[in-house]
Amino acid sequence: MSITLENVYKSFKGQEVLKDIDLEIQPSEFVCIVGESGSGKTTLLKIVAGLLEPDKGVVQIADQCSVVFQNSALFPWLNVSENISFPFNVLGRNMPKTRLEQIISELGLKGLEKRYPKQLSGGQRQRVGIARAMALKRKILLLDEPFSALDVKTSEELHSLLLGLWRTNKLTVLMVSHSIEEAVFLSDRVVIMDKGKIRRVVTIDLDRPRQKTDPIFRKYVEHIQAVVEN
Amino acid sequence: MFRQTKYHLRKHSFSSRVFFYILSFLIIAFLAIYLESGFKSVSFSSIFLIFKTVSFGEVSVYALYTFLRLCLAYFISLFLALFVVFVVTRNKRIENFLVPIFDILQSVPVLAFFPLIIVVFARLHLPELAAQLVLIIAMFWSVLFGALGGLHLIPEEIFDAAKIYNAKGIRLFFKVIIPAIFPNIVTGSILSFGEGWNVIIISEYINYGNIQISLPGLGNLLSVSAGHNSSLFLASLLILVALILIIDRMVWHRLTIYSERFKFE
Numbered sequence: 172m173s174i175t176l177e178n179v180y181k182s183f184k185g186q187e188v189l190k191d192i193d194l195e196i197q198p199s200e201f202v203c204i205v206g207e208s209g210s211g212k213t214t215l216l217k218i219v220a221g222l223l224e225p226d227k228g229v230v231q232i233a234d235q236c237s238v239v240f241q242n243s244a245l246f247p248w249l250n251v252s253e254n255i256s257f258p259f260n261v262l263g264r265n266m267p268k269t270r271l272e273q274i275i276s277e278l279g280l281k282g283l284e285k286r287y288p289k290q291l292s293g294g295q296r297q298r299v300g301i302a303r304a305m306a307l308k309r310k311i312l313l314l315d316e317p318f319s320a321l322d323v324k325t326s327e328e329l330h331s332l333l334l335g336l337w338r339t340n341k342l343t344v345l346m347v348s349h350s351i352e353e354a355v356f357l358s359d360r361v362v363i364m365d366k367g368k369i370r371r372v373v374t375i376d377l378d379r380p381r382q383k384t385d386p387i388f389r390k391y392v393e394h395i396q397a398v399v400e401n
Numbered sequence: 402m403f404r405q406t407k408y409h410l411r412k413h414s415f416s417s418r419v420f421f422y423i424l425s426f427l428i429i430a431f432l433a434i435y436l437e438s439g440f441k442s443v444s445f446s447s448i449f450l451i452f453k454t455v456s457f458g459e460v461s462v463y464a465l466y467t468f469l470r471l472c473l474a475y476f477i478s479l480f481l482a483l484f485v486v487f488v489v490t491r492n493k494r495i496e497n498f499l500v501p502i503f504d505i506l507q508s509v510p511v512l513a514f515f516p517l518i519i520v521v522f523a524r525l526h527l528p529e530l531a532a533q534l535v536l537i538i539a540m541f542w543s544v545l546f547g548a549l550g551g552l553h554l555i556p557e558e559i560f561d562a563a564k565i566y567n568a569k570g571i572r573l574f575f576k577v578i579i580p581a582i583f584p585n586i587v588t589g590s591i592l593s594f595g596e597g598w599n600v601i602i603i604s605e606y607i608n609y610g611n612i613q614i615s616l617p618g619l620g621n622l623l624s625v626s627a628g629h630n631s632s633l634f635l636a637s638l639l640i641l642v643a644l645i646l647i648i649d650r651m652v653w654h655r656l657t658i659y660s661e662r663f664k665f666e
Contacts (some may be wrong), residue, residue, distance in 0.1 A: 218559075220565060221565075222565070240562060241558070242558055244556070244558040244559055244561065246559070246562075246580070247582045247662065247666070248581075248583075248662055248663045258566040258567050260576075261566065261567050261568045261576050262572070263561075289662075289666065303566065340462075383565075
């Protein structure tokens with residue numbers, strides 16, 4: 172297993188945030204978590220990332236994780252190249268130039284290397300966030316609503332980019348999504364959370380590339396929507 | 402047809418700035434003359450007299466002493482403030498304990514520490530150390546609260562990203578926290594130097610009971626010449642104002658512009 176959570180429990184100031192969380196994610200699997208606001212999605216992701224400790228339960232992760240944050244979390248005083256190579260530079264090492272150029276090219280950031288985050292659009296910033304996550308060649312990628320602040324066209328471009336990276340690098344991906352349609356489009360399984368618990372796990376048995384107009388695709392979306400609303 | 406380009410506007414605003422600086426300088430000079438004459442008269446001859454009777458070279462050397470004294474006190478204050486920030490980032494509970502104490506201490510006027518400073522350092526014949534202590538007590542708080550304020554403005558996601566991507570402990574402090582709080586350090590430093598200018602007179606010329614501590618500097622010149630030597634007083638005051646303006650334009654203005662890059666949106 173790439174990621175295993177057994178009986179994970181978390182509370183903040185006496186308020187239960189996660190309860191009885193059992194989840195296993197296979198290597199190279201793409202899993203999305205959906206649910207209403209306050210259902211514990213981001214808390215679960217942070218526990219997997221090691222940013223929070225569970226109060227109870229076991230979390231086993233096969234490798235260190237890279238994370239793409241909702242607001243990209245880029246360092247404003249570093250340009251694009253410096254943000255991407257930050258994981259190396261912070262340890263006093265230089266990122267291999269060929270690797271940096273390869274990532275910049277893959278993420279469509281050529282020509283933007285010397286720009287600072289304030290000079291980038293939202294979509295470009297998220298590309299840099301993803302590029303930084305790819306810098307260390309870690310096999311587990313976590314994303315916290317990375318496309319929620321972007322327009323539809325930019326989101327769709329980044330969906331294709333993410334799927335390409337997932338396939339090429341054989342990543343295990345766990346992503347919190349604000350959109351059920353996005354979750355069905357991207358993932359192998361969709362985890363539906365409600366009030367800190369996993370309500371249901373839906374396996375998306377569709378070949379890629381998926382079409383949003385496909386009737387079976389729409390049925391998956393409606394089914395998950397019904398579970399979330401009920 | 403005349404079209405104002407950005408370059409033209411920049412040129413125009415530079416000459417406006419120079420004009421207003423000169424005007425401010427002259428207003429201060431005339432106000433100082435008026436004050437020195439006991440609110441009786443203002444005359445051009447008073448200004449020309451300065452050039453005949455005062456050695457600007459000597460006064461400038463005194464200005465350099467004052468500037469170096471302030472710089473030393475500032476850098477010590479900055480080092481101490483960053484040390485406190487480092488301690489606080491290692492243990493957040495310490496902040497809850499320290500900040501109320503700092504809040505009380507910064508409200509205590511620097512003059513309240515005078516008797517202790519004078520007794521200790523006058524007896525030890527260490528006037529420069531006494532002056533430094535007075536300046537540090539005045540200058541430390543602005544830098545400290547600027548830095549601590551900046552720490553609270555760092556988004557949580559930045560700390561999360563730093564932790565995920567290998568920045569922990571001392572690496573987190575130097576590679577993430579110091580750049581992130583840099584704009585607030587600049588603002589705190591400007592205020593800190595302002596506090597320093599406020600206390601240079603009492604730090605360079607201490608006259609307490611039968612104890613007198615006198616150090617070469619602009620504060621000392623202003624103190625001893627006030628009411629006795631108008632030319633020297635005016636020369637010291639004008640050089641003080643010129644020094645403050647130069648530091649503002651050459652250092653603080655440029656740092657403020659540079660620090661914009663470090664700000665979070």
